[in-house]
Amino acid sequence: xxxxxxxxxxxxxxxxxxxxxxxxxxxxxxxxxxxxxxxxxxxxxxxxxxxxxxxxxxxxxxxxxxxxxxxxxxxxxxxxxxxxxxxxxxxxxxxxxxxxxxxxxxxxxxxxxxxxxxxxxxxxxxxxxxxxxxxxxxxxxxxxxxxxxxxxxxxxxxxxxxxxxxxxxxxxxxxxxxxxxxxxxxxxxxxxxxxxxxxxxxxxxxxxxxxxxxxxxxxxxxxxxxxxxxxxxxxxxxxxxxxxxxxxxxxxxxxxxxxxxxxxxxxxxxxxxxxxxxxxxxxxxxxxxxxxxxxxxxxxxxxxxxxxxxxxxxxxxxxxxxxxxxxxxxxxxxxxxxxxxxxxxxxxxxxxxxxxxxxxxxxxxxxxxxxxxxxxxxxxxxxxxxxxxxxxxxxxxxxxxxxxxxxxxxxxxxxxxxxxxxxxxxxxxxxxxxxxxxxxxxxxxxxxxxxxxxxxxxxxxxxxxxxxxxxxxxxxxxxxxxxxxxxxxxxx
Ligand code: NAI
Ligand code: MG
Numbered sequence: 001x002x003x004x005x006x007x008x009x010x011x012x013x014x015x016x017x018x019x020x021x022x023x024x025x026x027x028x029x030x031x032x033x034x035x036x037x038x039x040x041x042x043x044x045x046x047x048x049x050x051x052x053x054x055x056x057x058x059x060x061x062x063x064x065x066x067x068x069x070x071x072x073x074x075x076x077x078x079x080x081x082x083x084x085x086x087x088x089x090x091x092x093x094x095x096x097x098x099x100x101x102x103x104x105x106x107x108x109x110x111x112x113x114x115x116x117x118x119x120x121x122x123x124x125x126x127x128x129x130x131x132x133x134x135x136x137x138x139x140x141x142x143x144x145x146x147x148x149x150x151x152x153x154x155x156x157x158x159x160x161x162x163x164x165x166x167x168x169x170x171x172x173x174x175x176x177x178x179x180x181x182x183x184x185x186x187x188x189x190x191x192x193x194x195x196x197x198x199x200x201x202x203x204x205x206x207x208x209x210x211x212x213x214x215x216x217x218x219x220x221x222x223x224x225x226x227x228x229x230x231x232x233x234x235x236x237x238x239x240x241x242x243x244x245x246x247x248x249x250x251x252x253x254x255x256x257x258x259x260x261x262x263x264x265x266x267x268x269x270x271x272x273x274x275x276x277x278x279x280x281x282x283x284x285x286x287x288x289x290x291x292x293x294x295x296x297x298x299x300x301x302x303x304x305x306x307x308x309x310x311x312x313x314x315x316x317x318x319x320x321x322x323x324x325x326x327x328x329x330x331x332x333x334x335x336x337x338x339x340x341x342x343x344x345x346x347x348x349x350x351x352x353x354x355x356x357x358x359x360x361x362x363x364x365x366x367x368x369x370x371x372x373x374x375x376x377x378x379x380x381x382x383x384x385x386x387x388x389x390x391x392x393x394x395x396x397x398x399x400x401x402x403x404x405x406x407x408x409x410x411x412x413x414x415x416x417x418x419x420x421x422x423x424x425x426x427x428x429x430x431x432x433x434x435x436x437x438x439x440x441x442x443x444x445x446x447x448x449x450x451x452x453x454x455x456x457x458x459x460x461x462x463x464x465x466x467x468x469x470x471x472x473x474x475x476x477x478x479x480x481x482x483x484x485x486x487x488x489x490x491x492x
Contacts (some may be wrong), residue, residue, distance in 0.1 A: 010384060014343065019023070019333075019341050020410065021336070021339050021341070022106040022339055022340040022341055023336065023338050023339050023340070024116075024117060024120070024127045024131075024338045024339075024340060025117075025208075026121065026338070027113045028113050028117045028118065029113075029115075029117035029121070029294050029306045030114070031063055031064055031117045031118060031121070031204065032047065032064060033064060033065065034064060034065045034066075034067075034396060035064055035065070035066045035067060035203070035204075035207045035227070037067045037069055037077070037222075037224075037225075037226045037227065038074055038210035038214070038224060038225040038226070039073070039076050039077045039080050039224050039226065039234070040076075040077075040080035040084075040220045040221045040222075040224065041214060041218075041219070041220025041221060042220070043210075044070055044073075044076075045067070046067040046069055046070065046073055046242075047070060047072045047073055047076075048068065048070040048072075048073075048327075050067070050068040050403050051065040051066060051067055051068060052065065052066055052068055052229075053065055053066070053214060054122055054200070054201060054204060055201075055204070055276065056121050056122065056124070056346075056381075057123070057124040057201070057346040057347060057348055057381060057382045058121075058124050058336060058337050058338070058345065058346040058347055058352075058381045058382075059378075059379070059380050059381050060176055060380055060382075063121060063122060063204065064204065065455075066200075066203045066204075066207070066227045067226075067227055068228045068229070068232065069197075069226040069232045069235075069275075070228075070231075070235070070409065071235050073226060073232075074226065074232060074235040075196070075239065076238060077195045077224040077226050078166060078168075078195055078236075078239045078313045079241070080220070080221035080224055080239050081166040081193040081194060081195050081221055081222070082165070082166050082193070082241055083221055084219055084220065084221030084222045085163075085165055085166055085192070085193040085222075086445040088219045088221075088222070089163075089188075089191060089192075089193050089219065089222050090163055090191050092191075092219075093150075094149045094150035094191075095150040096150035097149045097150075097188060097191065098146045098147070098150050098189070099141050099146075100188070100216060100218050101145060101146035101149060101185060101188055101189060102142070102143065102146040102478060103144040103216045103217075104209075104212060104213060104216050104218070105139050105140075105142030105146060106139075106397065107212045107215065107216060108135065108138055108139040108142065108181075108209075108212065109136075109139045111137070111208075111212070112131070112135045113131070114208070115119055115130070115134075115135045115138075115177060115205055115208060115273075116130040116131040116135050117130075117133070117174060117338075118192065118204050118205050118208055119134055119135070119177055119202075119204075119205050120155075120337045120338055120345070121204075121337075121338070121420065122176070122201075122202050122203070122204040122205065122380070123173060123174075123176060123201070123202040124276060124301070124334040124337050124345045124346030124347060124348050124381075125300050125301065125303075125337055125345050126337050126339075126343065126344070126345040127337060127338050127339070127340055128298070128341070128342070129300060129345075131419060132176055133178075134177055134178045135177065137178055137181075137462055137464075138177045138178045138180070138181035139181075140463075140464050141181040141182055141185045141302060141464045141480075142181055142184075142185045143389055143464075144185070144464035144465065145185035145186050145188070145189040145464070145484075146185070146189065146452055146483075148186075148189050148482075148485055149188075149189040149190075152190065152485070152489075155482055155485055156489075156491055159491040159492070160491070160492045161190065161485070161489040161490075161491060162191075162490045162491075162492055163190050163192045163488065163489060163490075164189035164190075164192055164243040164244045164443075164488060164489065164490060165192060165193075165243035165244070166192065166193050166194070166195065166241060166242050166243050166244075166490065167183075167187045167192045167193070167194050167195070167242070167243065167244045167245075167246060168195050168236040168237060168239065168244070168245050168246070169184070169194060169195070169196040169197070169245075169246045169247075170185040170196075170197050170233045170236060170237070170241040170246070170247045170248070170249065170339060171183060171196065171197070171198055171199060171206075171247075171248050171249070172199050172200040172248050172249040172250075173198075173199035173200075173201045173303075173348050173349070173430050174176055174300060174303040174304060174305070174348070174404075175300070176198055176199065176202040176203075176204075176205050176206060176211065177205035177206065177208075177491070178199060179248050179370070180196060180198065180205070180206045180209055180225075182248075182355075182410070182479050182480065183196060183246050183248075183479075184196060184209075184223060184483075186479070186484045186485055186487065186488050187246075187488050188222065188223070189485065189488075190485055190488040190489050192243075192244070192488050193221065193222045193223070193224075194222070194223045194224065195224045195225075195226065195236055195242070196223065196224070196225050196226075197225075197226055197228060197232055197233055197236060197266045198227060199225065199249075200227070200228065200229040200350055201349045202348070203227045203229060206224065206225050206227075207227070209225070209256055209404070210223070210225040213225075220266045222279050224394055230253070233253075233254075234260070234369070237257050237260050237261065238260055240264075241383070242266060242268040243266060243267065243270075244266060244268065244487075244488065245257060245261060245266055245267070245269075246267045246268070246269050246477075246479075246487070247268070247269070247270050247271065248270075248271040248272075248305070249272070250270075250272065250273060250402075251272040251273040251427075251428075251473050251474075251475075252404070254270045254473075254475055258270070259268065267487075268476075268477070269469070269475070269476065269477025269478070269479065269487045270475035270476055270477065271305065271468075271469060271474075271477070271479060272305070272428075272430075272432055272470065272473060272474050272475035273305055273402040273404075273428055273430070273474060274305045274306050274307065274309075274402060274426075274428045274429075274430030274470065274474050275309055275310060275400065275401070275402055275426045275427075275428045275431065276296075276306055276307060276308045276309060276310065276400075276430060276432050276451065277297050277308070277310045277311075277312055277417040277419075277422070277423035277426075277429040277433070277449070277451075277460055278292070278297075278308030278310065278311050278312070278316060278432070278433040278434050278435075278459065279311075279413075279419055279423060279432070279433065279434050279435065279445065280293070280311070280312070280317065280321055280435045280436075281314050281434075281435060281436035281438075281441060282314040282316045282317045283436055283437040283438060283441075284317075284435035284436050284437060285435075285437070285457075286317060286320060286321060286324060286458070287324065288435075288457065289321070289435040289457075290321065290324045290325055290328055291309075291328075292435060292455075292457070292458060292459040292478070293308060293311055293325060293408070293459075294325070294328055294329070294435060294462060295459055295460055296308025296309075296330070296433060296459040297309055297311075297386075297406060297407070297408040298317045298343065298344055298386055298406050299334060299451060299460055301345060301346070301347055301348070301384070301405060301406050302403070302404060302405045302406040302407060303347075303348055303352070303404055303405070304432055305402075305474070306430050306431035306453060306459070306460070306468075307404075308408075308431075308432075308433050308459055308460075309403065309407070309408060309409065310399055310408075310411070310426075311408055311409065311410045311411070312408050312410075312411055312412070312413050312419050312423060313410060313411075313412055313413070314412070314413060314414070314419075315412045315413065315414050317477070318412040322388075322390060322410060325410075326371060326373075326388070329373040329386045329388070330373050330374060330375070332373060332386055333375070334346055334373075334375050334376075334377050334383060334385060335377065336378065336382070337377055344386060346381050346382050346383055347382040347383060347384050347405065348382075349400070350381065350382055351403065352405070353382040353383075353405075355403070355404070355405070356384050356403060356404070356405035356406075356407060357384075359361055359397070359398055359401070359403045359405070359407060360387065360407065361411075362397050362398060363389045363392075363396065363397075363398040363407075366392075366393070366396045366397065366398065367391065367393075367396075368389040368390075368391050368392045368393075368396060368409070369389065369390045369391040370387060370389055370391065371387070371388050371389075371390070372386065372387045373385050373386050383408075383433075384405055384406055385406070386406045387405075387406060387408070388407075388408045388409075389407070389408070389409045389410065390410050392409040392410060392411050394411070394422055394425060396409070400426060400427075401413070404427070416441065416444060416445070418440070419445075420445065420448045420449065420472065423449055424448075424449060424450050426472075427472055427473040428470070428472060428473050428474045429450045429451045429452065429470050429471030429472040429473075429474050430451060430452055430453065430470040430471075430474035430475075431451050431452065431453040431454065431455070431468075431470075432445075432449045432451040432453075432454045432455070433454070433455045433456075433459045433476075434446065434449075434454065434455070434456050434457070434459075435456075435457055436456075436457075442456045442467065450471050450472065451470070451474075452468065452469045452470045452471055452478070453468055454464075455471075462480075463480075464480055464481070465480070465481050466480055466481055466482035467479070467480045467482070467484060468480045470485075
């Protein structure tokens with residue numbers, strides 16, 4: 001019976017895979033040939049006159065040239081941010097600050113389609129995700145923190161919340177616009193000024209945001225957006241006039257930043273890697289859990305710091321769950337990110353695809369069994385078919401290290417204590433998922449799993465109200481919610 005049922009589902013989805021293409025139009029967005037640095041309210045040429053290309057990872061075509069900021073440019077941006085802080089922004093009434101932030105939020109909404117198209121072209125994520133997740137969630141962050149700007153005395157009763165000064169913010173390539181929103185919105189609401197650097201493979205939506213910020217008439221220098229790679233990031237981190245570093249990215253760079261700011265007065269929040277356990281108990285609604293596992297690891301090609309990349313399934317339902325997962329994986333459409341039917345888009349860069357492929361080899365050499373869906377992938381561009389590994393040992397590198405791709409390891413367990421121990425046996429601690437019918441089990445696990453965010457019977461849910469951040473090598477500090485304000489103030 002069970003087999004028959006899964007066959008019918010498969011047939012239905014097989015025909016769905018032959019859906020006619022439904023491409024979003026490239027022309028919905030205007031991309032300039034060349035972008036300069038956004039410093040002090042103006043776009044300025046980089047002093048070293050150097051530019052680098054950003055490409056579309058779905059077809060390897062160049063989209064634009066982007067300025068490379070050197071030390072002198074970083075210094076210019078920090079000086080602009082300092083002057084704007086001292087002369088304008090810290091003196092601006094909180095309710096006036098709020099108006100600017102609301103305006104930015106509304107302008108993101110008005111240009112949502114343009115943002116979504118650029119995000120997808122520059123980074124490779126499915127247009128459905130940019131359109132339905134990244135852009136609306138980014139706007140929501142600005143709305144949420146606009147609301148706090150003139151209510152800080154209620155957020156921190158009987159205390160006086162003072163801004164820190166100039167915030168240096170460095171963001172990754174997996175959620176480019178959303179991470180810019182996570183960083184800029186709370187900084188502005190609390191009266192800080194900003195120098196932000198997007199990642200080198202995905203700078204375009206941050207630069208679009210710069211255009212909006214200029215149109216919103218935010219006082220010059222309050223937000224500066226400069227582009228470049230690791231060296232530019234390091235120049236921001238090491239600049240003596242920066243008061244706070246907010247970083248999202250790899251644990252390795254997080255460690256470099258920690259070393260660089262040790263002994264200085266710079267504050268920091270570090271949002272680093274993850275290797276989240278997603279745990280299915282035998283009393284869980286299995287179809288719902290399988291959906292959650294699919295979303296947990298294949299959302300945004302698995303380029304998600306909180307991705308549920310280690311699946312633990314209770315032994316009695318292990319076989320059923322693995323089969324259901326394989327069936328569901330066969331229905332996933334991998335390909336052109338601009339097609340509205342696409343579930344899994346392009347891997348963000350050639351380097352990242354090489355990293356993922358390296359881990360696929362390591363997994364097989366370690367003795368794990370690899371299964372990939374049978375879908376075809378475009379010949380041009382960077383793609384990886386959804387992949388699961390079974391027969392995985394806890395000590396395997398694929399179960400210990402962050403792969404940051406559509407790759408899931410699966411292990412079984414028998415008891416609560418066993419799975420808690422396995423789930424916590426990792427250097428990371430960003431997130432986790434628990435699937436069970438029993439509230440008591442959820443409470444038992446959520447108190448014992450060492451992870452900053454734990455989802456129960458769902459996965460990858462985000463809201464500006466809810467704080468997000470890690471334990472251990474996943475970093476420290478929280479972004480989002482009331483906690484997210486705290487990262488940008490001194491309480492006196
Ligand atoms: P990365 O950590 O090098 O890049 C993130 C940002 O940091 C970029 O804007 C980059 O230009 C900047 N950066 C690089 N070196 C820097 C330095 N020394 N000082 C200051 N800023 C610096 O990440 P990468 O190399 O692109 O990805 C490598 C691995 O990192 C991925 O495979 C993944 O495992 C992990 N990663 C995790 C992310 C997360 O959200 N947890 C996001 C991006 C990558
Ligand atoms: Mg790009």
